[in-house]
Amino acid sequence: MLKTNAFSLEHSASISPRNREMIERRRRVMGPAYQLFYQNPLHLVRGEGVWVYDVDGQRYLDVYNNVPAVGHCHPHVVDALCRQARLLNTHTRYLHDNVLDFAEKLVGTMPAELSQAMFTCTGSEANDLAVRIAREYTGGTGVIITNYAYHGLTASIAELSSSMGAEVAVSQSARMVAAPTHNPKNPEEVGRRFAADVRAALADMRRHGIKPAALLLDTFFTSDGGFFEPAGFLREAVEAVREAGGLYIADEVQSGYGRSGRDMWGFQCHSLVPDIVTLGKPMGNGHPMAGITIKPQILHRFATESSYFNTFAGNPVSSAVGLAVLEVIEQENLMASVHETGKHLIEGLNGIADRYPVIGDVRGMGLFAGVDFTTPTGAPDAQTAAKVVNGLREQQVLIGASGPYAHTLKIRPPLVFQREHADILLGSLERVLGRL
Template sequence: MRQHNKTVPTGFRGDMANGFNPNDTSHLTADDLDHIARRQRLLGPAYRLFYRSPVEISRAKGVFLYDKHGNEYLDAYNNVASLGHSHPRVVHAIQDQLGTLCTHTRYMQNQLLDYAEMLIRTFGGELGRTGCAMFTCTGSEANDLALRVARFFTGKTGIIVTAEAYHGNSGAVAAISPSLGKKSTLDPYVRTVAAPDSYRLPVAEIGRRMAEDVTRQIADIERHGGGFAAFIADSAFSSDGLYVDPVDVLAPVAEVVRRAGGLFIADEVQSGFGRTGTHLWGHARHSVQPDIVTMGKPMGNGYPVAGVVLRPELVSEFGASMRYFNTFGGNSVAIAAAKAVLDTIIEEHLMQNASKIGSQILEGLNDLQKKYEFVGDVRGTGLYFGVELVKDRDLKIPDMDRALAVVNGLRDRRILISATGADAHILKIRPPLVFTSEHAGRLLEGIDQALAAV
C-alpha cells in the first residue's frame, strides 16, 4: 500500500541528505514499491537507498550507469570506480589472474612484492624510502589496523579525530567516526576537534587554531588517563564538509602530535590515488609526512583491496609480538587489480586530467555562485568539490532542505551526486578521474538547472 505522508522522520535528513525516505513513496511505481518492500524484508532497515526516487542500476561503463530501461546516468559521485566503471584494463587483470591463481599472502609471490614496492615508492621522504606495506580488503580494515598498530606502538589509547569524521564501519573505527550519528557510540578515549572551516574562519588562522585545539584535546586525554596514541584525518576533510584549502593546516597539527609522542595517521581512502589532481596523496598537498597512511575504495576500482603503508619501526615489534593475517587482504587477484589501477593512473596521466577537467568544473561552479545567492561557498581541488548552500550569505546559515532538493533534482536529470557536512547542506561532487570536458559541461548544465529549480 502506498504511503502519502511526506514528513521526514526526525534525524533522517541529518543522517543522509540524499537518502530515500520510506514515508514519501506516493510518486513511486508499484514495481518500485514491491522491490523496496522486498529489500527491507530481506536486508533490514540498516541498508539505505540513495535518492527520493531510488535508482535501479543494471550495468555501468565508464562514467555512466544504466537502469533496467537503458536510461543513462552520469556518475559524478562514485569514488570507488575512480577510473570509470568496468575499466577494461582492470577487468582483464582480474580475469587473467583469477584464471591463473587466487591465494593469500602466506605463499611467496613476486607480484605482491612488486606492487608493494611500486606503491611505497609513490610516497616521499622516509615512507617512500623505508616504508612497509600491509594489505586488507577495505578502508575500514585498513584504519582498524592502523589504530591497532598505533596503540600497540605507543602503549596509549587516546585518538583525536575531526568533529564529523568518518573512518569506517568496523567496531573500532565506527567508534572514532562521529559522522555516523549521535546514537553511534564513540570510544571513551576519543576526542574531537573542529574541522578547518575555510568558509567561516579567517584562513590565515586555521592551522594555528586547529593545532591549539589538538593540544587542548591531548591534555584532556592525558588528564583522564589512557594517554595519547594518534591523530587521524582525511586530508580533504570529506565528511566534515570538504575543506581542501588552505594547505598549511596539517603541518602544525603534525608537529603538536609528535611533540606529545603520538602518531599522525593520514586516511587517504577518499583523498588518495590522484583525486586532488596536484598530488597522488592528499596529505602531500599539506607537505606532511605521516607515520601511517591508510588506503581503500579506489585502490582496486571496485575490487575489494585496501592497505596501510607505515614506518618500519611501527610494525616491527607489532609483527614480532602478534600474528597478523588477512585471508583475503592482498590476495593474488586483489594485487592484480590494484596494480592495474596504479599503472593506469600513472600511464594515462589521470592526475593531470583531474587537474585540467577539475579547473573547468571549479570555474563553472564559481560562476554559479555568482548567479545564485544561496550558493554560499565553492571549494575544490582536482576532481573533488564541495558546494555549500545557505539560507543567508551574511549569516552563513546551512540550508539542508535546498541541498536535498538539488541532489534529488540532479538525480531526476540523471546526474548523480551526494551531500556532506554535519548539516548535510554541502553538495559533494566527486567524478571519476576519466571525466572529459564534455562530461564536465553536462554536469555544470545539470547543476545550473537544479539550482534554478529550487
C-alpha cells in the same frame, strides 16, 4: 549519522511498481539497516567510465563515486582481474609475484619513509589495523578525530567515527576537534586555529590520564564537508601530536589516488609524511581491497609483539587489480587531466555561485569539491541541498551531500571525468537551481 539523501517509504507512491516491488523484496530479505539513495531510487545494471545505466537503458553521469577511480569497468582492470582469476586465487602465506609487484608499485608512489605495506579488504579494516598498530607502538590509547569524522564500521573504528551519531558512542579515550574552516582573508589562521584545538584535546587527555596514540584525519575532511586549503595548514597540528608522543595517521580512502590533481596523495598537499597511511575504496576500482603503508620502524615494533594475517587481503587477484589501477593512472596521465578538469569545474561552480545567493561557499581541489547551500542568514540549508541532489538525479546526474548539516554537495567523480562531463554537471545544476 544523518541519513543524507536517503530514500524514505513515504515517497514510495511516486516510484514505479517494479521498483516498489524490489524495495519490498529488499526490506524483506536484507532487513531495515541498509539505505537507498534518492527519493526515487535507481535500479542500475551497467557502468562504463563516468556513466552508469539503469534497467531501462537510461544513462546517468556519475559525479559521486570515488570507488571506480579510473572509471566503471575499466577494460585494463577487468582484464587483469579475469586473467588472474582463471589461474589462481589464494592468500599471502604462499609466495606470489603479484602481491610483491603491487606492493612495490604502491610504496613507490609514497614518500621513501613509507616503505612497507600491509593489505586489508576494506577501509574500515585498514583504519582498524592502523589504530591498533599506533596504540601498540605508543603505548597510548587516545585518538583525536574531527567532530563529524567517518573512518569506518568495525566496532573499534565506529567509535572513532563521530558522524555515526548518538547511537554509536565515541570512545572514551577519543577527543573530537572542530574541522578546519576556510578563511580566505586570513589563510594562516586556519592552521593555527586547528593546531590550537588539537593542543586543547591533548591537554584534556593529560588531565584524564589518557596517553595519546594518534591523530586520525581524513586529509580532505570529507564527512565534515570538505576542506582543502591553504596548503600546509595541517603541519602545526601534526607536530603537536608527535611532540606529545602520538602518531599521525592519514586516512587517504577518499583523498588519495591523485584526486587532488596535484599530488598522488592528499597529505602531500601539506608537505607532510604521515607515520601510517590508510587506503581503501579506489584501490581496487570497485574490487574490495584496502591497506596501509607505514614507516618500517613502526611496523617492526608491531611485528615483534603481534602477527597479522587476512585470508583475502593481498590475494593474487586483488593484487593484479590494484596494480592495474595504478598502471591506468600512470599510463593515461590522469593526474594532469584531474588538474585541468578540476580547475574548469571549480571556475564553473564559482560562476554559478555568483548568480545564485543560495550557494554560500564553493571550495575544492582537483576532482573533489564542496558546494554549501545556506539561507539568507547564512545558516546551513539542508532542504535546498536535498532538493538539488534529487533534482540532479532527475536530470540524470548522480551526486551526494555531506557535512554535519547535510547542506554540502559532495562532488567526487571518477578520475576519468573530463571537461565535457563537468559542463554537463554545471548546466544541469544551473537548470535545477533555476527551477528552485
